Amino acid sequence: MIPSSASRSPRWLAASLLSLGVAAPALAQEDPIKVGILHSLSGTMAISETVLKETVEMLIAQQNAEGGLLGRQLEAVVVDPASDWPLFAEKARELLAQQEVDVIFGNWTSVSRKSVLPVVEELNGLLFYPVQYEGEESSENVFYTGAAPNQQAIPAVDYLMNEVGVERWVLAGTDYVYPRTTNKILEAYLKGHGVGEADIMINYTPFGHSDWQNIVSEIKAFGSEGKKTAVVSTINGDANVPFYRELGNQGLDAADIPVVAFSVGEQELTGIDTAPLVGHLAAWNYFMSVDTDANYDFIDAWIEYTGDDMAVTNDPMEAHYIGFHMWAEAVRKAGTTEVDAVKEAIIGVSVPNLTGGYAAMMPNHHITKPVLIGEIQDNGQFSIVWETPSTVAGDAWSDYLEGSKDLISDWRAPMSCGNYNVVTGSCGGGEAEVASAE
Amino acid sequence: MRMIRSLVRALFCLVVVALAAPAALAAADDDGQARLEALDTRAYADKGEAIEALAASGDPRTRRWLEALMDGKLQRHKETGRFVVVLENRGRHWPVADALTGEALGEMSRRELDRIGINNALRGRLQSTLAVLDLRVEDAGARREAARDLLGRVDAAMVAPLEDVLEAEGDPEVRRLLAQGLAIHRLERGEAAAVEALAGSLNPEARAALSAAARSEDPDLAEAASGALADIEQKLRLNRGLETLYFGLSLGSVLVLAAIGLAITFGVMGVINMAHGELMMLGAYTTWAMQQLLPGQPGLALLLAIPAGFLVAALAGVAIERGVIQFLKGRPLETLLATFGVSLILQQLVRTVISPLNRTVVTPEWMSGSLMINEGLSLTLNRLYVLGFALLVFAGLMLVMRRTRLGLEVRAVTQNRAMARAMGIRATRVDILTFALGSGVAGLAGVALSQLTNVGPNLGQNYIIDSFMVVVFGGVGNLWGTLVAGLSLGVINQVLEPWAGAVLAKILVLVFIILFIQKRPRGLFPQKGRAAEG
Amino acid sequence: MPDSTSWLSRPFRERATRLFLGVLLTALAVVTLLHLALPAGHPLHVSTYTVTLLGKYLSYALLAVAVDLVWGYLGILSLGHGAFFALGGYAMGMYLMRQIGDRGVYGDPLLPDFMVFLDWDELPWYWLGFDMAGFAFVMVLLAPGLLALVFGFLAFRSRVTGVYLSIITQALTFALMLAFFRNEMGFGGNNGLTDFKELLGFDLRSDATRLGLFLATGVALALGYVLCRAIVSSKLGRVCVATRDAEARTRFLGYRVERFQLFVFVVSAMLAGVAGALYVPQVGIINPGEFSPIFSIEIVLWVALGGRGTLYGAVIGALLVNYAKTVFTGAMPDAWLFALGGMFVLVTVLLPKGIAGLLAYRLRRRPSARPSSPDPASPKEASA
Incomplete structure (x- = not known):
């Protein structure tokens, strides 16, 4: 009756130490870097999310072909949250606590992200979210590579x-x-x-x-x-x-x-x-x-990967492309996959996008994007x-909404706040939250 | 607007030139290249002027180029700067022809080509220009179409040529449309007299022009327009009522189609088939597969899909009956559980074997667009066909149940299985055939649904709950009940929708069903006699 | 009716109950011990992840017991029990939302975040009072209870039975799902309620709270089980079974069948509500998805798989199916639906009385054991 093998010696304690900012012992070099993929493969959202799972798998294969990261190979850990929102939270916990992945690429719907958010924050994971969304959110552990409004x-x-x-x-x-x-x-x-x-x-x-x-x-x-x-x-x-x-x-x-x-x-x-x-x-x-040539290369690789000559690419796939390369760049910069180091290193990282420009990670964990009609x-x-x-x-807090027009987000020290109120000069409700968590 | 004027003139000349002077071709190539080069600019204003210049040039290839431009198929080879027309633009490698000479150049990849893009505004201008040209074709239907396209798009430059056309036109409908088009233009220029010409017209363009005029500064014009508008609104009210009724019947027919197969398997056999939706999905996928097998003939494929969809779903039904249901005799509620398992398997099977993505099912020409009753009321053709199809399927099913030996046997087995067997009816065979019939009808529903909604792995789930509601509301075991229930639920829903919104309308319908069942615990048409007692 | 002590003690006289409670309490103790006493690296250590997961299964098990009470003993196949579960969950979720206070992202002391950015000016009246734990916990019972009372009163009075009843319960949960999806309703729409911080002052992210919730759910399951057992082994329970097997005859014997049905239905709905309330803090989100008719069908499947009309079968089914779901969605993400679907088909076809049927068969072969449950495949059900 014990779900998932208890014999796989989960490093739960290590994970919670990490979340408190205590340096963890470096993982053995020969261990692969684990990349969690949290996209629905069944249920109503499978229509949209299955290709994103394949995109990340392709990016991992490409990275491995180039020799991996930090001399280590990458390994995809795929789970199916089945378009079931509470299951998203459970699977995120499984990825972080049981599988101990170094990063998660996943989610499509807002509700699935909201469901996963507390888990990723609690277990101090990294989540790259590739879909355009409503904004009004900025989490220390989430990177929003899709468009804000x-x-x-x-x-x-x-x-x-x-x-x-x-x-x-x-x-x-x-x-x-x-x-x-x-x-x-x-x-x-x-x-x-x-x-x-x-x-x-x-x-x-x-x-x-x-x-x-x-x-x-x-x-x-x-x-x-x-x-x-x-x-x-x-x-x-x-x-x-x-x-x-x-x-x-x-x-x-x-x-x-x-x-x-x-x-x-x-x-x-x-x-x-x-x-x-x-x-x-x-x-x-x-x-x-x-x-652009970068785009044609991407399309060719995608068609080759799927084996479908009529396969198409789309915006969230590009967002994963950007997110994946940003994460890889940040890992290289930090010299480790350790979450806090990557979180710090990734701000300011700039990688080529597929539309002939560069995407940069902003301090509010959103990225720069061109807008095309x-x-x-x-x-x-x-x-x-x-x-x-x-x-x-990307603007995490809309300037056109009453409740959020005074909020900004900046995850760099010393502010390190997702919802800083420029009028009151305080870090929104987050301050109390940090205080109670520690 | 100046641009359009000259564009129109140019194209008028063009027809003449094209017929009269094919000789100048060889020498014109440098010019042609230059004209196309002018099109290759990023600014749409410049592009518009280039089109104008091109049209004015009288080059016989202009129409071909403009059509290619409109379809996004006029492209330029990056390396050589050569202009090409893409013949087919799906996939990565496209067959192309030289734009200047028409010579086939084999395949080129997207990477090598630059598209000459246009936007909606340019497309609109091109369309009205081509529509003016179409007014001179032989086919009266095409002329009407063109005249209708021009409603609300006439500008000052077109007035003179259109008036010429109007004079020469013999078809009264085209004449009426052209007159209206011109009147709309005059109204837009502020001529109060034009209001009269538009009075009583139900056309949305005319209404739009009148609404705009009603807001105008000129009090006379505003008053006249408001009067005409009030008149039109009056007429439209009846139309709206009819339209809502049609919407309701159409939605109802979808419900009937989805539920009628269930009325057989569930109502007659007592099997709660949760995989019913997936059988519909199979029918829809059969349509898709047929269209893949017969590329370029979506209509024929759709017609062939009707028997094919029936067969595929019926065979799947036989497999389900033999593989699962026959072991659950006398345990009807457990059929719910087992078939739910089957539905999960079928969904995932489609995802794995075909694709998790939706498939494109093309609507044949004769099913797209709408049937115009009057200018304020048109019935969408695809839904009209589905409505007719639903009634046909229903009639067919009634015939089978009432007039054939199978129907007789089914009714006998339903009413008293033991007695029927004693009379020599092979109950097992009847079970198989009944289930196959119900499943096959689900397949037919799938074929019809492929013309209305997504063809994807979730298709079935979207309809299963509604189907059960319809069957239960109508009274289990009664086909007439299913028909009446489906149609009336559809109409109720559509009548409520404009007033309550789509979500609330649906909730209200559900609450209505719940309350209705309290009043009549066995549905609209309760089954009578022994079979009902159970 | 017999006096209350015998009413309560009767369940414990049954072997199955003692066995069930023994296994359940031992399991709770073992998990707690393995979680607390062993270091994280130990192969037998039970992680917090697993504890939370087990807690979730146990709340599902309680829900399954509630469904089995009405299906197995009353013959009412409810395809809408998810609605009661979700209502209990929402009541708890509203309490947890109010507990966030001004720690939401906008720092509004009164309004939950989703209300702030959708421009609600004040808290809707039905949110009042949910800042008090006592009121919220009463609502956990009352909200589903009242709905069941009204719905059951109408349905049983009109003698809606069999498939008709099943389908209108489905209509009920479907209508509620659509209603809760609407953002105007003020329950957070599709996103539902999430980002909870604490329960009764305990931080929901701490391991101790998770363990506590797990144990609370286990205890709730034990109590719920005993309550259901007490009901079904009382005279009232016998009338229920009689109703299930031959409603008309029971009526002719002079029993007001609808009153018995209504009472048991309401109790079952409240149990489902409690299960929902325990479920929400453990998974961290409640949204209209729990109202979906498919979820309600799944609950019925757990019960059928475990074996209906036994209560413990429902528990076994709920645990087994959800454990399988957890394992399959991780181990074979592309093909788990085949496995799950196949499991439903095979068990229904090969094990008509579910897994409990197998167990009961074993028990029955021992001379001392009496069959603790009536035969699930009753003639009444066969014609439904």
Whole structure:
């Protein structure tokens, strides 16, 4: 009845010592470096997360082919949290406490990250989170390599407002925290730019919503008021196919009412007949169609790795690519995989991204990214129509939300705080937390 | 706007030039290269001007280039600077042809090519330009399509050519649309007289123009437009009601399709088949596989998928019946447990063998778009087909159950197994066939669903719970009950949705079912007689 | 009814109960000992990770016992017990949320983080009182209890039975899931409640607290088991079994069947609520996923696998399936669903009375043992 072998001599005590900042005895050199992969391979999120697991496995294989890290080989430790949020926490604990991995790459949904967060903080692990998210978080142990709202949503709205001349906005999303927060930020932003209450329509639907007839019809009516209208979609995963199908069938094309999506990438488009979608938009920090040699090399490697000539790459894969290389660079810099040393070394590390620039790890554990707007083409790829002139640094705390506009995050000494309030000059609720933990 | 004007003129000339002067070709190559080079710029404004210049040039290849440009297939070889047209742009290596000479150049990789990109604004301009050209084709249907495309896109430069076309046009529908298009343009320029031409039009573009006019500074115009708008709103109200009803019936038909197979296996046989959703998934994947086998013929593949989907799911059903269910005779609740295991296995099987990603199922031409009843009400074709398909399947199933020997035997075995066997009915065979029938119908539902939603490993799970609700609400063991329950739940849901929102509407429907069952503990159409007592 | 002492002591007269409690308490003691007494490096040391995991299994086991009480002895196949579990969990989660106080990321003394960034101005009325442990713990029992009371009152009065009852319990949990997903509800939407700090002043991250929670869950399971056993071996329990086997006949004998059903159903819902409340601090999150109908079906599967109508079978099933899930998701992440699915199919087909059926068979062959449970494959159930 004892789960996982107790005979594998877990170094629980060592792990807790580590968390208190006490130097641990160096692991034997011949031990491989363990890289934990925490992505759902079954359940509803398997659709999105399976490729990320394979991406990390490919990156590990590539690193090993180059001789590993610090003279040690890398070893992937894969578990399946099965799209079950409490199971994410359990599996994270298994990876850190039982398997003693040096770093974890994982998670997709916000709720899975929230579930894992206390575990990673308690056991002092490293988590690289590769997906665009709602922000409003900065953990000492998590590195956010996906976009924060200011690296995706706001530039996209800017583009529609300035380049396309949109005056009327539908904010449509799945009812969970990422769309809620993003829409809240966008609403504040739009109102700040003179858009009236009557020109914003907000709509939430449940996960996997498949009957869009009424909503699309409402959007159509909303859009026929004589002002250029656009839909900003934070609709999640599976609900997108029926949504776009309904759009196409009710005759709304991109020229009339463009839809800009933040959760639809190349991987999602492989499941959609794209012909009726040509011209609809997506905002990401990477597209497979980016024209750089680094990107082509990555795509070639990916196709070779999967053995599928039609395999596609997407933004979260690039985020893992960046995250993995940043971690490897930090390990090299620190000369050890020891968590505290890597955490310190990684801030300021800069590695090439796939879009022809560099991504740097900021003190708030977010990275710099370019923002690209692409239009869907009939071959399921995006044609890039606009990009920010330079990279944008991720903002953990939105400037447009009442509760968070005064917060900043800086994990460098001496501040070392994820939610420093610049008005009160104190480290938010985190201070009390640190005090009680020690 | 100046640009569009000249673009349109240029293309009008182009048609003439293309027919009259094919001779100038050889000498034009340097010019052609230069014109294409002008397109190869990052700024969209410059690109627009280059398109304008290109169109004005009268080069006979212009249309081909512009179409390639629109599809993102006009590209440039990085090394040589040569312009090419990509013939097929899926995968990594693309067959290409020289843009200037049309000579095939074999395959090139994405890495070697630079795409000449456009954005929505340029695409819109190109589209309306091409639409103006299409107004001169033979096919009246295409002309109507083009005229409809032009609604709300007419600008000053087009007025003169369009008026010429309007004069020559014989088709009344095209004439009406063109007149409306011109009226919208006049309204946008502030001519109050145009309001009259648009009065009563249900077209959303006309409504948009009127709404804009109603906000205008000119009080006369605003008043006239508001009046016309109020009139239109009145008419639209009826349309909206009809539309909601259609949405409801359409959602209901999906529910009926998903549930009707279950009504057989669950209602008639008493097997609680949790793998029912996965059998639907198999049907949907069969559609996908058929389309893979018959590339380029999605419609034919879809038609063939109907029998194929039925067969695949029915065979899987037979396997489940033989492998699992036959051992659980007399323990119906345990079929729930075992088939839940089967459903897990089937899901993971699809993930492992095919892919965890969703598959693309193409909608054939004849199923895309919508059927226009009037300009304010159109019925989406794919859903219309699914609605018809659901009714057909239902009718077919009723026929089987009421008019065939199998149906008779099934009813006999359901009502009294021992007695039926005593009468010489081979109950085991009937079990197999019934389960195969129910499963096959699930496969049919899957084929239909592939036209509405994701084809992926989770397809089944999304429908299983709703299906059970429908069967129970309608009354277990009663096919009519399933039909009425499915359609009415669909309509209730869609009527509630605009008022309560999608989530709340669904919750209310569930609460309604719970309360309804209190009133009628055996569903809408309770089974009567011995079989009901159990 | 007999006096209360005999009512309570009767369960202990049964061999199965004594055996079960003996095994459970010994296991608790052994795990505690191995965890505390042995150094971390020792091969037999039980890590905190394992202790927490076992704690989670035990809370699932209590939930399974609750389901077995209504399914095994009352013949009601509830496909919605996850709802009661989750309600208990939410009540506990709300208490834990309020305990965070101003240590949330925004430092708001009153509002939980998710309310701050979704612009709630004040705490909704139904969150009031949850800062008090006593009130919260009462709600752990009351919230699921009340829901079961209302739902059961309606359903049993209308004599909704069999599959109809199963499906509307499923509709109930499905509706609640959708409702809790809605962010307007004020329960944190899809993210649910998380980032808990302390329980009754104990730091949830400390090893001692985890061990304490594990032991508390074990004790709760023992008490829940005894309570259920007491119910089923009382006269009331016999009426229940009679109802399960022939509802109409029991009615004709003059019993107000629906009252018995309602009482047992409410008790079962409360037990599920307690299980949920113990589950939440150990896994650190509660979200609407626990309301999902699939989870409720899984609970039924544990019971079926272990053997229904025995109570201890439910415990065995819950422990076994969840242990298998833990092992398989780590050891064979790509193929564990095949193993789990295969297990369900094989056990249902080959072991109709579950694992407890095997055990009971062994026990029965000894002359001293009486069959402690009625036959699960009853005629009533066969026609449901």
